[in-house]
Amino acid sequence: MKASLVWSLAIALGSVQLCAASAKLFSRRWEDVAEKHSWVDVPRGWEYVSPAPADYEFDMRVGLKQDKVDDLTATLMETSDPTHAKYGKHLTVVEAEALAAPHPDSVEAVDAWLEDHGVPPANVVRSTGGGGWVVVRVSVAQAERLLGTKYNVYHHTASSERVVRALSYSLPRELHPHVDVVTPTTYFGTPHSMRRTSFLQPDRVLQPTTKDGGARADCASVITPACLRELYNTASYVPRATNVNKLGVAGFLGEWANRNDLQKFFAQFRPDAVNSSFSTVLVNGGLDNQNVPGVEANLDIQYTTAMSFPTPNIYYSTGGSPPFIPDSQTPKNTNEPYLEWLSFVLSRNKSEIPQTITISYGDDEQTVPKEYAVKVCNLFAQLGAVGTTVFVASGDSGVGGGDCLTNDGTKKKLFQPAFPASCPFVTVVGGTHKIPETAVDFSGGGFSRYFGTPAYQNVTVAKYVKGLGTTYAKLYNPAGRAYPDLAAQAYAYQVIVGGALQYVAGTSASSPTVAGVFALLNDFRLASGKPSLGFINPLIYSTASKGFNAVVSGSNPGCGTAGFPAKAGWNPVTGLGTPDFEKLQKLI
Template identity: 65%
Template sequence: MLLLPAFVLLLAGLCGAKPLAGKRWNDLAVKHAWVEIPRGWEFHSKPPGDHLLDMRIGLKQAKLEELISSLYEVSDPAHERYGAHLTKEEVDALVAPHPASVGAVESWLQHHGINPSDAHFRSAGGEWITIRVSVAQAERMLGTTYGVYYHAASGSSVVRTMEYSLPQELHSHVDVVTPTTYFGTLHSMRSTSFVQAHSTVGDEDSFAAEISPLAVPASCGTTITPACLRALYNTTAYVPKATATNKLGVSGYLGEFANDADLQTFFKTFRTDAVGGTFTHVQVNGGLNTQSDPGVEANLDIQYTEGISFPTPNTYYSTGGSPPFLADSFTPTNTNEPYLDWLNFILNQTTIPQTFTTSYGDDEQTVPQDYATSVCNLFAQLGARGSSVMFSSGDEGVGGGACTTNDGTNRKIFQPAFPASCPFVTSVGGTQKVNPEVAINFSGGGFSRYFAQPSYQTTAVSSFLNGLGTKFAGLFNATGRAYPDVAAQATGFQVVVGGRTESVAGTSCSSPTFAGVVALLNDFRISEGKAPLGFLNPLFYSTAKTGFNDIVSGSNPGCGQAGFTAGVGWDPVTGLGTPDFLRLQALVA
C-alpha cells in the first residue's frame, strides 16, 4: 500500500517534466527591437516558412575582459608585454564561453528539436554557433515574425525582423542572435568610394617615374598615383625585406573581386618595377572571382595596397553571402551577414596577415548595439593576435541626410559611423591637396554613442574638446570613442577598371593607402627581428604621435551643420594626421 503514493508522485513528476521545461524556454523577453522600420527600408512580403537561413548565436565570452586587457598590454609600447601577441589558441581560450552558457544554449536548441552536434559551424573558441533553420522555426525560437524588407536605393532585399526575444534564462548567456534586427547589408552600407568625372591622366609614362619626396608636384593635388603617395608619405626609398613573413589583407564584399589584368595595366602605367607582381585570391562563403566585370572598390583597394607595399604579399578576400533574395529558394541567401562570415573565417586561420584594410561602413545607430559590440569584440581578437586593422571613416562628414534619431524622438544629432567607431580598429579619415594637405569635406568623423572613449585617446581628445567649448553641444557624445584616428589622401585616385583609368574618391582611398604604409612598418619591424605592430592606436596616441603630418585646416560638414574643424593636434576630421613613414620607422624601431 505504501508503494501507491510513491508511484503517484513519480507519475506526477514525469507528467510535469515537459511543461516545466516548456516554461523554462517559453519565458521570452525582448532582446532587441526597433520602434520604426529602419530608414530606407520598406516591408515587402512575408518570406516562405520553409525558407532556410543560417542562424548565428553569439555566446557570452567567459574571459572577454581578460582578452581586452591583454590586447591593451601587448599594444602599449610602455608595457612590458608590448609586442607579445597572443596565439590563436590563447585567444580561443579567452573567448570560449562558460560551460554553463554552452549547456543552456544547447538545452534550448534541443527543446526546439535541434541536435547541437548538427551545428553548421562552431568557431574555434566555441563562442559562435551557426545552425541552419527554417524561417518558421526561427520565428518559434525567437518569438518573432520575419519579413522580406526592400532597400530601394541599393536594390537589396533582406529577411529580417523588427524585434526578437530570447528566454529570460538565455539573456545572461547570449550576446546576440543574427540575422534578426540588423538590416544593413553591405550593398546599403557601401558608401566610402565613388567614381569621379573621368579625368585624362596625360602622358602615362610620366606617372611611372618616381617623385622626389622633397618636391611633391602640384599635380598630385588633383591626380593621385602611387608615386604621389610614396613621395607624400616618405616610403619611396624603402624596399621591403620580410616578404616571406609579412602579409597584407584586403577584405571585400558584394561579389566584388580584384582583376589581375587590371593590376598589370596599373603597374605598367603607375609602378613599372612591380610589373608581373601578383596577389592571392581567397574566396569566402561563395565569394566571386570570375575575373569579368571587376569592382571599382576591389580594384582600388588592391591596386593601392600593392602600389605602396610591393613586393609585400597581398591577399584579397572576396566574401559572398548577399545574392538577391529569391522567394522560392530553399537555401540560405542574403540572410547571411558577410561581416560575420569573413571574421569567423579569418579568425579560424592559424596564420593571418599582419595588416588588414576594409572600406565599408554604416550609420552607427542603424546597427543594433548588441550586434555592433559583438563585431567590435571580434576585431579585438584580430588585434590581440598581432594584426593591425584599418577601416575607412566614411564619406558623410559628421552625418548625411536628415540626421534624425531612429528611436522615435526624431532628434537631430551627428551620426557616427560603424565599424569606424569601434575602439579596436584604426579609423582612417580623408585629406586632399598637397603642400600642404588639408582635410577633405566628406571625411567621416565624430564620437560614438555606443562605445566609451578609450583611455589611449583621452589626452588628445580632451585637448580638442577644451578648444571646442560649447559648440555643437547636444549634437554629439563628448564621452564617446572619438574617430578618425589618422588620415590619408581621399580624392583623385587613378584606378584601372576594365582596362580604363577612372578617377576615384572617398575614404575607401584613404584606408588602403594607410594600410600600405603600415604594412611597410610591419615589414621593417619583422626584418629587425621584432613583433609586428598589431593594434595601432595605443602606440599612435603615445610614443608615435610625432610621426604624423598634422592637418590644420578643413572641416567635415554634415547634418546641416558646419561640422568639426581640423586644427593643431588630434581632431575628428583627420585624427592625428597623415603618416610620415620615415619618422614612424624611427619611432617604432
C-alpha cells in the first residue's frame, strides 16, 4: 500500500474517532446537572393524586435570562424620577423588549440542550413581548428527562382544580447562567387557585341610597361612586384625552364582567354613563360568559368605569388550560396566570397598552418560587418602562393569613408577604374604611423576603422601622420591599351582581378605585401634551408625597398579632395614604 494512501486512511480514521469523541463530549456537556428549585413538601392547599401519564403533552416554557435587565430597571427608574432629565421619556415597546431580550449565547445554549435531547425544531417556538421565552411542546416523559424530575397530578381542594406539576427540577450546570426559570414545574398557582382580594358581606343590611348615590358623608357607612368621587376630589374633573387614554382591568379568576349589570349599576350610581360600556380582550383561552357574572370582575369594572368615565376601559379575561383530565392529550397551555397575560400585553403595539392597569389578586410570596417571582417582577418593570402604571391589591389577610408557618420545612411562624404585591415595580393599594378614614383591619401589608427595599422607599421605610424598635423584630424583614404604597376605601362597596345589589369588601375594591383616580391624572397629563405617568413610585415617594391624605389610625392584625399600626407618613397598612386628585394635579 502506498504511503500516501496509508496516511489518508489514518487521517480519515482519526477524523472518525475525533468526531465520535466530540459527539460523546457534547453529550456529556449536559450530564452535569444541579437542582434549580424544589419544595420540601407539597405546597399547602394541594394534595398528591397520581403520577402524570407519560404521554400527556403540554407547553413547557424556558425563561432565558435577560441580558440587559439591569439596564431596563435603571432606565425605568430614570424615566420615573421627577428630578431626572429623562423623566417621562418612556421607552417604545421595541426598545423595552430589546433590553429584556436574552443574550445570543443563552439562546444558543438552550437550543443545543434541546437538540441533544432530540426535541425537533418544529416543537420550539420563541415568544415575543415577554423577555425571552422558549416554548417547547413536550410530553411528560420528555420533560422528566429534560429536567431530571417526576411530574405528578395534584388536586387543589378549594377550587377542585387538578394540575400537572413537579416538586423539584434540575438543569445542566452550564444552563444555570442562561435560564431563569422553567414552567410548569414547581409553581402551583393557577387562575382558579389564587387568593381573591374581595369578599361578599351578606350580613350587611343594604342601606337606602339616593339616585346619585349620596355624597361624601355616605362613605362612612356605604360606598358608592359618588362618595368616592367626592372623597378623593375627582367629581369636578371632565376627561379630555379619551381618544388616547385607557384603563385596563386584569382578570384571572375565571370570572367575567357583566354588561347588563354594569348598565343597572350606572342607572343607579352614575346616570351620565348609561349606555357606555367596556371592551373585553380574551387572553390565553379566556372566555366572556355573560350568563355567569363574577363578583370580582363586576366589582373591578363597575368602579373603574364609574371613577374614570368616559375613559375607555378594557377587561382582560385571561384563561388557563382546563383542569387536568387523565385522558386529555391536547392542552395548549400551563395554567399559570401571570406569564400569559404579561407576555400578551407586552407584545401589543404601544397604542393598545393601557396607561393604567389594576390587578386584584395574589398569593403568599413563599408559595411562589423566587426565580419565578423575579422573572414576573421584571416583566412588570418592562410594562412600567413603556409608560404604564400598574396597581395591585395588597391582599385581605393583614400581615398574614392562616397559621403563618413557613413552608421550608422549619414551620416557623413569620409574617407572610404577598406576591405580586411584594414586587418593587408595581404600586400596591391597601384598604381603609369610615370617615375620617382609618386602616381597615384586613388591609394586607408588610415586607418582602424576596426583594430588597427599593431606593425610592429608603427614607420613609427606615423611619417607620426605626419607630417600631424591637416590635415584631423576628417576624418580618426590615430590609425588604415594603407595601402597600397607597390606600383607598375597602369596605361596604355596593355592586350589582346578577341584577341584584350586594355589599363587597376587600382591597380589590381599593385598587380599582385608585386606578380610576390615576387614570384621570393620566388624562390630565395627556390632554396637556405630556406623557403618561408610567411607574409612579419614585414620584409619589418624593415630589408628589403631599398629594395624599395620611391615615393615622388602625392596624392590620394577623399571625396571632395586632399587626402593624398605621402612623403619619408611610406605614405598612395604608402606605402614604389615600389620594387627593386636586392636590396631585398640581404636583404632577
